[in-house]
Amino acid sequence: MRSTILRGAVAAGAAVVSGYQHLLPVAEAAVARAVRAFLQAATPEIGFLGEEDGVHSTGEMQWVLDAIDGTANFVRGIPLCAVSLGLLHGDDAVLGVIEAPFLGNRYAAARGDGATVDGKPIRVSDTSRLSDAVVAIGDYAVGPDAAARNRSRLSLTARLASECG
Incomplete structure (x- = not known):
């Protein structure tokens, strides 16, 4: 298979x-x-x-x-x-x-x-601290209602930006 x-x-x-x-x-x-x-x-x-x-x-x-x-x-x-x-x-x-x-x-x-x-x-990384991690977020919405649909992603991105690479 x-x-x-x-x-x-x-x-x-x-x-x-x-x-x-x-x-x-x-x-x-x-x-x-x-x-x-x-x-x-x-x-x-x-x-x-x-x-x-x-x-x-x-x-x-x-x-x-x-x-x-x-x-x-x-x-x-x-x-x-x-x-x-x-x-x-x-x-x-x-x-x-x-x-x-x-x-x-x-x-x-x-x-x-x-x-x-x-x-x-x-294997997965053995990194245990967020400050040592690299995190990527993508796939943001475009078009009608994009701002509303992206609100949670943008909030998460802002929070992560100060915590990790």
Whole structure:
């Protein structure tokens, strides 16, 4: 199962790069269709939920896909975007992979096996003091009601700015 998700993510990453190189405005939908087709062929017994196109099939296990996580960055040519693919068993996440094709990185995790970046084990930081931590917040709202929707994020950002890097 882990090899299936990795192959799917690699294919999706290649499709993202291809979409960017050709400046396809429908890149996210194309990537979602390609990954869904790959996963349905490789694991027909597993359901599928895509951020862009919703539920295609359900079951005890379900693939969950964000074909271009960081779409705003993608369309602006900022390389901080990825394909995010996970596998749920009921409500429990059991597998996940984030393919960052422009950065050349693949993050993967499996319940009970830990996490890796590019096949090498990683772990959470042992930093215990907020003043030693680096924290980033993004994804602010724009458009109508942006000020109201951003109020809590901006408040949190202001509080963190004096406490951490």
